[in-house]
Structure formats: C-alpha cells, structure tokens
Amino acid sequence: MAKITIRDVAREAGVSISTVSNALNDVDVLNPATKMHVLAVAERLNYVPNLNGKMLKSGKTMMLGFFTTSVSGPYFYKLIETMSRQCERHGYGLNVFVTKDKQVIMSNILGRRVDGVIIYEELKIDEHDIDVMEKDKIKTVFLDREFSNDTMGSVTFDSYTAGYEAAKYLIGLGHKRIAYISGVDTMFDSVQRREGYLAALREYGLPLDEDYIIQGYFEEDSTFNAIKAFIRVHGHKLPSAFLAGNDLSAMGCIEALKAHGYEVPGDVSVVGFDDVDIARYFSPPLTTVRNPIARQAILTVDHLVRMIQGKETGQSQTLTGELIVRGSSHVPPDHADQG
C-alpha cells in the first residue's frame, strides 16, 4: 500500500482536501460534525501528514539544527539533551549534525532544512559564510564565539574570567608553579581559559614557563598520555598544581598522576572546568569552575526561537562560572619546589 495522502482522506471522507486540511489543523470554520467525520476517517486510514509537503508550502520545518564537529564528553550530552527538551517545549525538533564538512553544513543551512541554526566549535565558519547566512537571514546562535547582528546572536561562557579566577584561587592557596592543560588552539574556550590563567600568573608575578602549557585535547585519554609524557620529562621538578582546560582533562591528569604514585591533592592539586555530573563522584572529587551548561542550552534555544518568531534581534549573552571547591585541590606540600 502506497503512502496515504490528504487526497485519499478527502476522497474517503467525501469532502475536499482543504476541508481535511482545516479539520486536521483545527481551523475553526467547519461544521463540528464534518470535522469529527474527517478526523475519524483520517484516524482509520492511519493518515499522517507528509512533512515535506507541509514544509515546502509553509517554509517552516519546525526543526532547529545543531552543528558540531564532535559530541564526545559530558559537556555535549548535557547540552544536547537539554536543548532537545527545550526545543520540544517550543514545538521544535533538534537536528544534530556531527560533521566537519563545510559543504554539508552550508547546504543544510542555506537549503532550509532547519528554521534556525546553533553552531558550536571550530567549525571554521568564516566571514564569508557569515555574510551569506546574514543575507539569507538565517537565524543563528553561536556557542563558541561572541557575535551579534540583526539575525545572529551568541550564548557564551566567560572562559577568560573562569581561567583567571581558577588560577587566582590556586595562587591564593600558595601554589607558585602551576601548569595549564590546554585543548586545541582552535577552541575558543580553551584559548580564553588559558589567557585568563596567564593573566593571573602575570598579575602575581609568577614565571610563565612555555613548557607548562600542555596539550591535552580536552579528552581524558589523550590528557592521560600527555601527562605521563610530561612527568617523564619534568618528574624531578613537577608543578604543585595543574589547571586543566576541562573536567575530562582534569580526570585524565589525576589518573596519570596516580599511576605514577603521586597523591592528589597531597602532592599535587588539580582543578578542572565545567563541573560535569561525574566531577563530584570522582576520587578525589574535583575542584572545578562550574559551567552552567543546562542554562546555556536553554538560553540558546529560547533566544533562537524568539529570533525565528521575529520577537528579538541577535543578542550576545555571556554566562559566568562559579568556582566549586572539592577535594582535588589543597595548599601545596611543604617540600614542593616553590621556586
């Protein structure tokens, strides 16, 4: 049996197609009896409207698109789940595109597969792409860069201040040699956190050692390996604290330190960023700067929906972190080389 269309329902119910359309869409111009009858026939035939026809006519897909290069890690699933829920509240669906292919991205955006766009992370959307999207009035929210114009906004996390505050906290505890575990340099958050960290070191006159900036790629396992390598080289004179670019890195770092027999926080303190769900259950529980992911997700979807509805122009919103002190940080041990 081929797919049932609105025409089949109309024929079966003995009415015109627009009557069926009106009945299904609750347009209040029909005789209640007719409406009932049509709905009953539609139900009996298991009729479900074809969304492609609907979309073409209305110009709306009722879908928001989330474009990202990766979904790895707790940050993403929290973000995606919360955004999905929030979309559903507004009657939208969320289409998650995990890809690095700019062709794919642009043809889905400009081809109107979605009514609004959420963009995260190092997607290499450049000035020209933004120009084109702006001309087409594509409603967009960026999560990884501050931006705003008539049809585009952003909801970002103030990573610079977060990095600064975390570093300042460690300095306040008495740490003088603090390493930073970085993500990749194309990641806005990673760079900002590092800048904040460097600013704090400068402010307190602590040495900026190039070697103390470690590439961890924001992942647990790659950080684990990076720290093991780092310990092999710097084992004789380890920093008394590591500031990790995110919680996953912090955990990987702690695992590596433990594997080499160091105690956290007894010998070394480790601080992360994000406060992902697991952070509090880790051993030791992580000291971290809380990134209000759920809030970011909700603000993003709300802002985008309001732009689509024409109720709002693009805004640049910034969320601030909150230092959560748990068990992975402590004053440095007496024997620590504080030079």
Place this chain on the structure above:
Amino acid sequence: MAKITIRDVAREAGVSISTVSNALNDVDVLNPATKMHVLAVAERLNYVPNLNGKMLKSGKTMMLGFFTTSVSGPYFYKLIETMSRQCERHGYGLNVFVTKDKQVIMSNILGRRVDGVIIYEELKIDEHDIDVMEKDKIKTVFLDREFSNDTMGSVTFDSYTAGYEAAKYLIGLGHKRIAYISGVDTMFDSVQRREGYLAALREYGLPLDEDYIIQGYFEEDSTFNAIKAFIRVHGHKLPSAFLAGNDLSAMGCIEALKAHGYEVPGDVSVVGFDDVDIARYFSPPLTTVRNPIARQAILTVDHLVRMIQGKETGQSQTLTGELIVRGSSHVPPDHADQG
C-alpha cells in the same frame, strides 16, 4: 533579499528552469557552454537549492533518523559519531532525535522526515507501531531488540552471552558471592546481561540472592549512590565481586567502594561491560566485556542504506563481546566470606 530560487537563476541566465536543474544535477544533455554559463550564474547568485522542494519532488530526504531517549555516556557518543561519519560516506545525513514523546517520533517517521530509521532503547515502540511502520514500508534498524522482516532489521549485541561469560570468568577466579548491578528493566541489554549472569550462577550451583541484584540505572552517579546504600546494609558481608551492567556503573561502583575504604581489586573485584574509551585509563583499569560499538554503528548504517536502496531485506545481526581482563578483577582475598 529574499531567497534565491531556481527561477531566479533561470531568469538571470536566460534559460529555462529545467536547464538550470539539469546543469546543477549534472544531467548530461546540455551544451557544455550552456552548462558552464548556468553554473557560473548560480555561483554568482550564491544559489543553494531548497531541500524542501527537492525532498517533496524526489520523495527522498537523504537523512537517516536516530531515535533515542538519551545520549548520555560514552556508548552513545561513540555510536553517534561513528554513525554520522558512516552516513556521510553514503551521502546521507544523520538526524538525532532525543525524545520520549511517541507522537513526535511517529510523526517524524511516518511523515517522512527521514528516509530510514534507527531505533534505540526502551522507546516503547509496540507491535501496533511496528505494524504501521511496516505497512508504510519504513526502512528500520533496531539496536535494542532482535527483529527482522522485509523492511526491518536489527544489529544487536549478544548481551546474554556477554553476561554469562563475565560471570563465568569471575567464578573461575574463585568468587562465590557475586552481585549484579542492573540498569532499568526496560533495557534489553541490561536484562540480557543479567539473565546470562544468572545462568552462570545456576550452572555452577551458586546461590541466587535477590538482594544481590542492585539497581544502578546504567549511570555513574546513581550507581555510586546505590552502592553506598548497599554497603550500608551489607557491609558486614560484602560480595567479593560486582558485575556491573556497563562500564559507567562499574566506575561508579568502584568509586563508592573506594570511598568506603575497600580496595579494588584487593578486597573486591569489579567487572563492567562495553569497554568505553575511558575504561583503560581508570584506576584501576577496568576488566570489561568489549562491546564493538563502532562496528555496530557501521553495520547499522550500512544495512539501513542497503535496505533503502532495495538491495537487501531486513536482517537480524548479532555482535559478540570479548572479555578484556585488566586491573579491576582478581582472585578473591582469603578472608572473603565464600559462603
């Protein structure tokens, strides 16, 4: 400026719309010079075909839909990332729907928003829904149940054998009191693993203690809490081994044991399932049954694409696990209560 359509390109290039269509879709009936000219005009106007029009006419969206209630945890992101990549290879996109609303799910499936469907987990897709989908010839692959008919297949993990083998391994080490940390009972994998575990206990004549089946919900934090509660009750006579329904549960369990001063594997052994990326970096590194997630993702997408292309009817494929012995399991300590 309103959106550029194929008509605008046709007018600007001084040709008909079908000539534009033919030029863009590489239909080889045009004078090369005309084709070049049309493509140049399209490029200049930044023309991108509207996918809704395309989809309506062709009846194809070039999208596969992944329907799930959750994306939490390493299992999902590995699955999603691998499926996305594999879709891209076939020229498809992957639309991830995170929802529990069956209305939403069915209207997206039956409304033809996607060309093929991948379903995971306790979605409560019942016989009736399957009937309707079958009548509509919706190409579908299930990841959480074995199923096959003309248009529907499945790619599942043999969780029963995995559970059986893991339990047998612990029994072989000498463990006599083994607890199982379960997910929820609506989850096929969780139930199957538990059945395998119970079968092994029965086979070796070990006692089946109802109390030793713990609800951990397949999450790290809820397992952590569940095990803490369990220890409070059974602390005087703890099992010598825990078989956790997945790696996240195993980690939560280990964290809880450590928090109460137990050593793993010195005092208690813990075994998980999946072998997620982090498992090997955990301390202690997890003994686990490897679930070939990437393989499942690839087989799923390939199978679905072949069904869509009409090259294949629904098959029920099963993947088997592989026991990976690492540091979280050991022979039971002498003092363990082996009664």
Place this chain on the structure above:
DNA sequence: TAACCTTACTTTACCGACAACCTGAGACTT
C-alpha cells in the same frame, strides 16, 4: 423581493524542484 450576509464548504494557485514530454532547427536519409 432584491440585495446582502453567513455558513460551510470547494476550487484553485502556489511553495521549489524535478522529469516526462514537447518543440524547433538543422542534418541526414531515401
């Protein structure tokens, strides 16, 4: 009772792309 509303639909145009079929010009056949 003619003009005018309502009510309750039906007819038809349209969204943007694609594709089946049509056409007009020149080349080739017989």
Place this chain on the structure above:
DNA sequence: AAGTCTCAGGTTGTCGGTAAAGTAAGGTTA
C-alpha cells in the same frame, strides 16, 4: 522534397500540503 533523427533546450504537470479566493444554499434586512 518529404520524412525522420538528433540535439538542445523549453513547457508543463507533479510531489503533498496550505490558504486565498470562489460559490451555493439558506437566512436576514430594508
């Protein structure tokens, strides 16, 4: 010279909905 091909592209119908405009029957008003 009439008929037939081929080439290169144009015309038009179509996918499945929605919505603006049209209409027929009955009721209301002046």
